[in-house]
Amino acid sequence: MIRFENVSIRYADAAGDALSGVSLTVPDGELCLVVGRTGSGKSTLLGAASGHVPHFTGGRLSGRVLVGGRDTRNHRPRELADVVGVVGQSPAGGFVTDSVEDELAFTMESLGIQRPVMRRRVEETLDLLGLAELRDRPLAQLSAGQQQRVAIGSALTAHPRVLVLDEPTSALDPGAAEDVLAALHRLVHDLGITVLLSEHRLERVVQYADSVISLGGSGQPPRYGVPGEVLAASDVAPPVVHLGRLAGWSPLPLSVRDARRRAGELRDRLGPRRVTDHRAGGDVVLRATGLTVRYRGGPPVLEDLDLTLVRGEVAALMGRNGAGKSTLLWTLQGALKPLRGSVRVGRDEPSALNPADRRTRVALVPQDPADLLYLDTVQAECRQADSESQRPAGITRILVDRLTPGVDDESDPRDLSEGQRLSLVLAIQLSARPAVLLLDEPTRGLDYMAKDRLGAALAELAGDGVAVLLATHDVEFVASVADRVLVLASGEIITDGATANVVLSSPTYAPQVAKVLAPDPWLTVADVAQALSGVA
Amino acid sequence: MATAASRTTNPLILLLIVSVVGYVVAARRPARTWAQGFRAYLILGLVVIAIRTVFHIVFGGALGETVLVRLPELRLPQWAAGIRLGGAVSAEGLVSALYDGLRLATLLICVGAAVTLADPRRLLRTLPGALYELGLVVVVAISLAPQLVESALRVRRAQALRGANGRGLRAVRSIGMPVLAMALDRAVALAAAMDARGYGRAGDISARTRRFTAGLLLVGLLGLSLGGYAVLDASAGGSVGLPSLLVGVLAAVAGLAVGSRRVLRSRYHAEQVDPRSAVVAATGVVAAGCLCVTSVYDVTTAFPSTYPLVVPQLALLPVVGLLIALAPAGVAPSPLATSVETSAIPARRADVVGAGRS
Structure with a gap:
């Protein structure tokens, strides 16, 4: 669905490549997680998949990126809008209208979709993301988690085949982040959408991922594979993976559930622990x-x-x-x-x-x-x-x-x-x-x-x-x-x-x-x- | 209402207009961020009156006998003959300056009311397809202003954490820089988001047709603004106004019809006018009509003489007309009442039409 062919990207005035030698294919219907340290090119990779890089940011792209068969070199983001939906870090910055229903309809209006179809899709999306009670509310009055779900919804109404999300849960509390990720999970399973997602707090998402792209930073080619294998060698990993490495478990557990099923032996080795309430009664x-x-x-x-x-x-x-x-x-x-x-x-x-x-x-x-x-x-x-x-x-x-x-x-x-x-x-x-x-x-x-x-x-x-x-x-x-x-x-x-x-x-x-x-x-x-x- | 105001200098009628508009705004103000700006327009109105009066005192002509104060007069060189600085200030001149200022202020306040009551995004929906993209740019720009104020407040609050007191030249720089940077970032982010959502996708069209459309639209807009000016400004006369307005309308309609063909966007909301909004629009027209009739048939009421000075009179017709314009306060659906949500959508759009035309 998304295909990178020997892609390198270098921004103007930059000393080195932001991405180099990326060759990989994300198949249809997969939830693919992009991990890496700050500055390793996560956003650049996501931007390249939506055509945002280089059409909007400038810079040089060599090689080519194919999304749903379209080459991003000669398709601007607006011409990819029916194939790729994009959700950014701060949803409020990307809102064009000011009420939930209008925002959901905006992309479809741009694509020239007929009104009866629009009505139907807006209703479906409201239900899918649990936004039905919020439909008439002004966007400014919503909580951050609700806004993020509206942003996802407004990308979904155009029925894209790919959804690209850049740290969608970074501003959310644990509960709201769960809601957003659960919604994504459902999209992948029910609608077969391909999702490309980046996130710093891996502990939240890694158990949902089908594959992981790990970016090593400048110069190193990225690794792509099933989460367990890629994260085993990655310096960026959630605590549960670190714990698995420490305990010598193989294959590495990715979710709390996996780890828990093997934790008995580790608990025995550690022995009981008592926490002391060592709060100093200082000044x-x-x-x-x-x-x-x-x-x-x-x-x-x-x-x-x-x-x-x-x-x-x-x-x-x-x-x-x-x-x-x-x-x-x-x-x-x-x-x-x-x-x-x-x-x-x-x-x-x-x-x-x-x-x-x-x-x-x-x-x-x-x-x-x-x-x-x-x-x-x-x-x-x-x-x-x-x-x-x-x-x-x-x-x-x-x-x-x-x-x-x-x-x-x-x-x-x-x-x-x-x-x-x-x-x-x-x-x-x-x-x-x-x-x-x-x-x-x-x-x-x-x-x-x-x-x-x-x-x-x-x-x-x-x-x-x-x-x-x-x-x-x-x-x-x-x-x-x-x-x-x-x-x-x-x-x-x-x-x-x-x-x-x-x-x-x-x-x-x-x-x-x-x-x-x-x-x-x-x-x-x-x-x-x-x-x-x-x-x- | 603005039309009504431009047809009179009678201070009583003008004040009545302001209070009618003010009441309608107070009763039907939607709870949105940019709707809080009506007070700013009122203040702007006062400033306009003050400036007009001060200018009159400084530069004013020496018409009238009742001299109030005699300011020291400045002799200007020959090339500036006809401009006078200082000199006698007469009661007649002062009053006429006040009336003029009040008229301008009323116009501004009416525009302010329209902006406050009407949602520019709803107005946008009624625009023809060819103008849609331009309109969206304008709407986004309009909504930028309150965002700027908001981020300025936020930055000022944050700067206080560094010990800044938020005053003086340093404060202007220390607040201005982050606010501008933020506004730029936001604009870029919004543009990227709109692009990613297919804004500006164009159908197939030749370059020649595009240029032809642009030309038609340009002529149309020129004609519209010329004609609109002539109709609004009573002194320019109708001889130029109506024909150019007609030409403008024709050219614009033709341009839009051709231009709309290339736009492939569709609309989610159907905008239709319901009886309530028709009433709202009608009251504005009636008020303007009453004032126009008064200005033609009852000159002394519409333009009270300032030479010699007389106490301005009120006549029945304009008062009745303006009181009719109070009706939207009751007829237009309250933005607070959610039970009438279904009718609220078209009705608020009609406020735009009503306020724009009246």
Whole structure:
């Protein structure tokens, strides 16, 4: 269905090829997962399959790409629209109309499909993706997961034979991601659509995949094959695969279910484990009492919420999309003034301070860190941060290097990878030496390596006595870095406790290793590895 | 309503128009992001009145006897004869400047009301196929403005995290850069998404036909704008207006008919006019009609004299006409009531027609 014939792609002004020597064929009706580190060319490969590369992005494509028999060299994306449906990372950016039904019909209108057919397909798609109750709603009022399903639906109504999705679940909470993936799964099984999908959090999708394309980065040709074989040799793999490698299982398990059927022997080797609630009763750095926040005219987002953060802890704030996680972070930082209640950092109330003093108490890295950057080189941003924080020159640069080595001084912050940009913003915020660090969805768009580096950096900060609170959907990341987990629902903190206790008791928030080795309380592959080396 | 406003300088009637429009907007404003802009148009209206008055005071002619203040007069060199800076400010001149300003402001507010009440995307559906692509570009551009405001607010909030106070020249740069970058990224992403969804697929057509269509459309648009201007502006007279409007309409229709053949898109929604929307449109026409009749037969009411100064009078006809225009507030379906959802779709489109024509 999709056929790459010796394809190499090089962008203008780029030193090397973004993709080189790709020759593979994805057969009809397959769900094919594209994996690789940041910058390995995942998006380029997906773009090439939809004609987006090179028609829209520029660059040189050698070799040829055939999709449903059409050559992308002489078919522009709009002429492929009836064969390929495309879903991007942020669905809201691609919406052309403003209501669900119109959005579903837009592609069909462009293709000139007759009205009775359109009506029928819109109804079918609404049912298929569980959107029937939302049909008249404005798109702006939908949750991120619902928007993503509308985006998939609007690509589906044209009855494409191929669906190309670039990280469709990266912005979604675990529940919403499940819904989207379940919908995809159904499409592949019921309608026989060929799906080409990229994703960083492999633990979510790998069990659904029929095949995997693993991109090794510049120079190396990609590998294509059945998931077990490809992932066995890949540096990018979900925790369950790492666990399988550690335990020496062959073939490697891809899903929790596969692993669990073989886990008895590993559980015996590990022996029983007891989690100690080692929450230090250290000094309280931040204390919020009776917080109530409400946006104009709406119901309260937070209601009578109490929270304390202790020196040197890493706490994770979880909860579904729209639960009020971001609002809580902004309120704790002091940028948002609560309707009732107070936040105290030491003796100060952050919202009463001016912005410059506020950030020396509480620093926040927002969901889109790029909002903070406005200068044209990394060096200029670092100097600006030094003077803003009234610290000796060069301090921010040193912080950047500690977080991510190898960021070029002269590069434009907008050209950095997600991980590098996050490090830059984190360094800027840390240059003010805050007592509390708040992070909103820091792992979005990060690959496993960047996440490991971030986790290590957070642990180091906590070691220096900073209290860290991060809002996230990433259960694996939480399991590996957080000491404490808070779950927010309908404006209240409904759970607050040590990570192991909270995470193990919840099916949604349990990491893969915990699911495999339940009822024994293991959270991460690293824990297991440590225990095994102790046993041996 | 705009037509009605252009036919009078009577401040009482103008104020009545503004309040009627304001009431209808308040009663039937849809809860959408770009619908919050009516207040901006009101403020713009006030600014227009202020500018018009200040200009009159500074540059104004010295008509009228009732001198209020005498500003120091600036003698200009010979080549600028006829332009006067400063000098006497008369009550008559000031009042006529105020009336003029008020008329312009009312026009603006009426346009603002149309933009607020009407969904540009619905208007787009009624466009002929040949204009569809152009129309979509315009609609996307219109919806960009509130998005820009939204991202500016977001960036300003984020910049405060860096200790910026959000004022001064530095703030303009530090907010402007990310906002522009964001707007560009968004535009590129949207263009890519539209492309991937088949926007702009064209049927087979020769280059000659395409050029012919473009020419016809150009002539049509020229004729339409000339004619429209002549009809709206009472002083230009009907002798040029009607013929050019007719030529424009004919050329445009021909161009669209030829052009639409090459477009292979189809439509999901059928737009039809229901009785309610017909009523909404009719009230606008009636109001405009009443005012036109008044301006011809009752000159003193429509254009109250400013030399000598008189207290403006109200006549029955324009008031009745304008009160009829209040009807949409009750007749048009409320955007909040979901039970009338089925009729809401065509009716809101009719608001466009009504507001555009009135």
